[in-house]
Amino acid sequence: MTIEKPIYLQKIKQDNMSVILQQIWEHEGISRVELVTLTKLTSGTVTNLTQELIQLGLIREFATSSSAIGRKRVKLKYNTDQFMIIGIDISRTSYELILTDLAGQVINSVEGNTIGIHQPEKILDLIAPLIQNMITYASSKGMPVIGLGVSIPGPIDRKSGQLLTPPNFPGWENFPITSTLEKRFGLRVFIEDDARASALAERWYGLGRNVQNSLFITMGMGIGGGVISRGELVEGANGLYGQVGHITLIPNGLLCACGNRGCWETVGSIPGILRRWSVGDSIDDFFHAVHQEDPHAVQCLKDTLSDLESALTTLFNTYDPEIIVLGGRLYPYLAMYMDDIRSHVKDRIYSFVRDRLRIENATFGSSQNAKGAVALVFERLLTAPLQMLTTDNAKEK
Ligand SMILES: [Zn+2]
Structure with a gap:
């Protein structure tokens, strides 16, 4: 019991943070008072959690002037230029990698074809230096990459982080892509099948926002x-x-x-x-x-x-x-x-x-899958901000 209680409280705290983060994302700028109304959390909880989210670098305050009396109001919005995300789209014949900020704005991108390459290891050898370049670039800008999202032909097993039996995708059956990438880059990796990743791109960055x-x-x-x-x-x-x-x-x-x-x-x-x-x-x-x-x-x-x-x-x-x-x-x-x-x-x-x-x-044309891979990481950040930002070990997710 003495062990479970802090974990339980930590979960409540993270869930409340997640509710706050989702409201800030939906409203693109919201005051603490509005957050109290919308989330039904107490004003003390909103004050404490928003302060912690500011310290984590995820959100920041900005001032708006209220039109009638010219009074300044403090609102909260995302610090979109504090962290970066890498989205990886691997299709049957090509790949696309994008480096974005938290708002999904593309900072760097690279694509190429994989025609005739059927071994997953060879495809990962091909894209690994490109991923590393993006990680290095992000670090040089002081905006560390918080995770890698992968869009890939399904079906996949999300729990084990591997592909199942994707049709017309020889060599990838049961390939443990998540653990392979985690070991290689020491970052959190999330996979989703391409159609569902595309849906997430719309959910967080496109028409479904x-x-x-x-x-x-x-x-x-x-x-x-x-x-x-x-x-x-x-x-x-x-x-x-x-x-x-x-x-x-x-x-x-x-x-x-x-x-x-x-x-x-x-x-x-x-x-x-x-x-x-x-x-x-x-x-x-x-x-x-x-x-x-x-x-x-x-x-x-x-x-x-x-x-x-x-x-x-x-x-x-x-x-x-x-x-x-x-x-x-x-x-x-x-x-x-x-x-x-x-x-x-x-x-x-x-x-x-x-x-x-x-x-x-x-919304995103031929980059829909890669954008969805980014959205996968962003969604995880909104759902579990403490895990994503305060623990180093990729395995702890
Ligand atoms: Zn069928």
Whole structure:
């Protein structure tokens, strides 16, 4: 009991800090009085915890003048230039690394391809010096890197920090990426599958910043998703919540890597569209044929868009989000059809929500995954600031 009590109190303290940090992030500048009202914490607790957060370097005071009487008011906001975060996106054929401040502003970035490299160790050997350069640069600016976020094709095991059996990603099965990077750099490492990382990018830095319920869908070589409910990315019993690519669209259709038949991914992903077209193996060529008004390509596109509308309608009815965000490598090709897609989906949902639902495109383009990797670390900082800033050992997270 004498041991448990301080740990318990420490947890309450950290949870209260987290509530305060989330409010400061949402409001981009807030007074202590407003914090007391919004968090329902006592003014003494808000005073003490904000003071400690200032000492940790995470937030700072700034003065605003109240318009009517010109009186100065003290507000709190993030010290975004005190720490840095590195976001690492490893895809099946490329990588992207970004060094950002706490607000996700990119300070440095580097990308390259990994075509033909199938051993994880070789890919990490390739990017390790680049990561080290970023860590050294951040130190030279007096803004230490507080963690590495990794976006990678799933499924992954978050507890053990390793990949499970990602399809079309040979050599990565059961690879312990988290511990490998932790050992190499002595920093905390967090991994998330690319679709869910992309959802976090929107949650913290993009369209979902002030939205409690959102659905992110990424369309590319596969179709993935991430569901944010009450501000949190939902995991589900097996970390498979929001695997939107595996809803059945074609009864008794093609066998999918997940074991089901006729998943949306089998017809709506880039390989799915090319299989349906069955004329070439390049998505650029497919859309070129569409723009040349080749009747077969046009019909394939119509079927693809119809599937997308059916999927969006089903997913809206399943998750009831305020906003659906679409991204991924395929999205730029579909962007020009979005007005029609929006209107068709809205025709198929309850009339009283038609004007409320927003269907938007992802904020960060081809850097969505890397930004999501950064958001993963930022979210951890908001959830567990004491652990992130006051303990050195990466294993203690
Ligand atoms: Zn499937």
